[in-house]
Amino acid sequence: MSVLPFPEYKFRAVQDISADFLARKSIEFLMLDLDNTLAPYKQALPLSAVTDWAAAVRASGVKLCIVSNSRKEKRVRIFAVMLESPYVTRAGKPSPSKLLEVMRAGNVSPDKAALVGDQIYTDVLSARLAGITPILISPMDLRNPLLAIRYALEAPFRIRGRAE
Numbered sequence: 001m002s003v004l005p006f007p008e009y010k011f012r013a014v015q016d017i018s019a020d021f022l023a024r025k026s027i028e029f030l031m032l033d034l035d036n037t038l039a040p041y042k043q044a045l046p047l048s049a050v051t052d053w054a055a056a057v058r059a060s061g062v063k064l065c066i067v068s069n070s071r072k073e074k075r076v077r078i079f080a081v082m083l084e085s086p087y088v089t090r091a092g093k094p095s096p097s098k099l100l101e102v103m104r105a106g107n108v109s110p111d112k113a114a115l116v117g118d119q120i121y122t123d124v125l126s127a128r129l130a131g132i133t134p135i136l137i138s139p140m141d142l143r144n145p146l147l148a149i150r151y152a153l154e155a156p157f158r159i160r161g162r163a164e
């Protein structure tokens with residue numbers, strides 16, 4: 001398994017990751033980055049497309065868990081309630097330690113787990129270090145110029161990974 005931060009799969013948005021796809025890849029536990037994955041940074045609530053997607057994925061038997069580096073506990077908790085999902089804040093990605101902790105708590109083996117996120121050097125790297133499947137999505141909002149630079153620096157890694 002590569003420890004370079006290459007994504008395994010790429011999608012345009014989180015709601016494009018179908019329950020069918022997850023079943024085909026035997027993914028039963030899906031960790032979710034929040035900012036720019038479930039919503040742009042300043043958006044307080046998930047869109048219905050995202051909550052509908054989460055409901056469909058949960059109905060197929062996949063467990064969700066929001067794993068965010070955010071310190072804004074209240075913001076993360078609102079998303080967790082709306083997605084009916086447990087959550088972790090201050091996850092410290094790219095460290096894999098919180099990912100491994102929630103997997104241990106849920107008795108999930110790494111080959112059945114994936115993490116969805118928009119950033120290479122936090123999300124994809126933490127997934128690789130945890131030995132789970134990294135799924136990269138396109139960031140929802142590129143208007144922040146510092147983030148745009150960061151995404152540009154990620155380009156050599158972003159182009160890898162299978163588009164589904």
Ligand SMILES: [Mg+2]
Pocket residue numbers: 033034035036037117118119
């Ligand atoms: Mg993010």
